[in-house]
Amino acid sequence: xxxxxxxxxxxxxxxxxxxxxxxxxxxxxxxxxxxxxxxxxxxxxxxxxxxxxxxxxxxxxxxxxxxxxxxxxxxxxxxxxxxxxxxxxxxxxxxxxxxxxxxxxxxxxxxxxxxxxxxxxxxxxxxxxxxxxxxxxxxxxxxxxxxxxxxxxxxxxxxxxxxxxxxxxxxxxxxxxxxxxxxxxxxxxxxxxxxxxxxxxxxxxxxxxxxxxxxxxxxxxxxxxxxxxxxxxxxxxxxxxxxxxxxxxxxxxxxxxxxxxxxxxxxxxxxxxxxxxxxxxxxxxxxxxxxxxxxxxxxxxxxxxxxxxxxxxxxxxxxxxxxxxxxxxxxxxxxxxxxxxxxxxxxxxxxxxxxx
Numbered sequence: 001x002x003x004x005x006x007x008x009x010x011x012x013x014x015x016x017x018x019x020x021x022x023x024x025x026x027x028x029x030x031x032x033x034x035x036x037x038x039x040x041x042x043x044x045x046x047x048x049x050x051x052x053x054x055x056x057x058x059x060x061x062x063x064x065x066x067x068x069x070x071x072x073x074x075x076x077x078x079x080x081x082x083x084x085x086x087x088x089x090x091x092x093x094x095x096x097x098x099x100x101x102x103x104x105x106x107x108x109x110x111x112x113x114x115x116x117x118x119x120x121x122x123x124x125x126x127x128x129x130x131x132x133x134x135x136x137x138x139x140x141x142x143x144x145x146x147x148x149x150x151x152x153x154x155x156x157x158x159x160x161x162x163x164x165x166x167x168x169x170x171x172x173x174x175x176x177x178x179x180x181x182x183x184x185x186x187x188x189x190x191x192x193x194x195x196x197x198x199x200x201x202x203x204x205x206x207x208x209x210x211x212x213x214x215x216x217x218x219x220x221x222x223x224x225x226x227x228x229x230x231x232x233x234x235x236x237x238x239x240x241x242x243x244x245x246x247x248x249x250x251x252x253x254x255x256x257x258x259x260x261x262x263x264x265x266x267x268x269x270x271x272x273x274x275x276x277x278x279x280x281x282x283x284x285x286x287x288x289x290x291x292x293x294x295x296x297x298x299x300x301x302x303x304x305x306x307x308x309x310x311x312x313x314x315x316x317x318x319x320x321x322x323x324x325x326x327x328x329x330x331x332x333x334x335x336x337x338x339x340x341x342x343x344x345x346x347x348x349x350x351x352x353x354x355x356x
Contacts, residue, residue: 013339017332022101028324029096032317033089042109042315043085050075083109096321103329105322110314111307120322123307128289128326130199131296131303134219135288138226142234143281145227150238151265154246157239165235172233177295180225184298187221194221197300222299245269279338286334289327 033039054060054072063071080086084095099106105120113123153162187194195201195218205211245251251268255261259268289304296305304323311319 010336010339014336017336021328021332022097024328025100025321025325026093026097029093029100029317029321032320033093039085039089042083042317043080046079046083046085047072047076050079100321100325103325105325106318108311108319109316111310111316111319120318123319124304124322124326127302127304127307130301131305132289133215134222134301134303135292136285137219138223139281139284139288141223141227142230143284145231146234146238147277149231149235150242151270153235153239154242154269155265157243162239165232165239168232169236171228172230174229175294176222176226176229176292177298179228180221180295180298183221183225183228197221197298199302218299222295222301225295241273242269245273282334282338283331286327286330289330 051072054068054075060068060071077086084092087095103121105124107118108120108123111123112118113126115122115126117123149165153159153165156162184196188196197218199215199218200211201214201218205214246269248268251264254264254268293305293309295301296303297309307319308323310316311323
């Protein structure tokens, strides 16, 4: 039975994406371990912990120095076996790769979850929803505000509003957290109408509605900082994008035929731009789920970005690899789903597949 061309194309893309994920995860494992150098740091810290625990234990005070050292060596070897350091790095890297691809992310070396668990899966599961909540909200606001403002500016090319947005576009040269510092100073320190940071009031409200309102109140300043930094460049980019499409010959023909301007904008300008727009939105959303390290630090937001920073500082390799694996799977799934979207929205994709 002959496989349909579209199905064959999707199978090829799935294999290519999976190979890319495997390579990306293994490179991450190698880099996160610095080729095994970080292992030596972890071994030294393990030896220090064992030595301090033995020497501080009153039960071992009757032992002489030789007996204490022998006990430390024995406990140290047990600790290395517990951490998996009794095997060569190349062997452990393959084991890490197998476990990571099956989402068996193991246990962290140093970091614990809020509930006290050392499971990497639980640690990430606690932080990921917080990042998704904040940055998905930010990116959706930026996307739709930029989209509709860009459409408006493309209709009013050269107007005062258009020139004002173009004038304010260089504000995006500075990151969102930079504006966040000033917003904290104004609204939290001077006016005292918004919280300095965090995700919820201390102590957290027990009522669900009050809890949700508290979270929304804490989200205002981070959202405002990113809108201030990236709204104008987003609107200006969309405006230029729509201007390019509005000058196409088929758009001019549609207008010459007397088709209403609203229909022209919706059917002949907006619809052909949907594939790249949806691609941009999808990849931006997935990228935003990795968090923003400095932004989450400035606003003390307990998300994935701040977790990545802590894991980097403590060289907690299992957590670093777990974060990259989760992102790699999300990105791969998004890219694969976009192939279906392209086939639905863009007839040129279907025509190109059938022509092969």
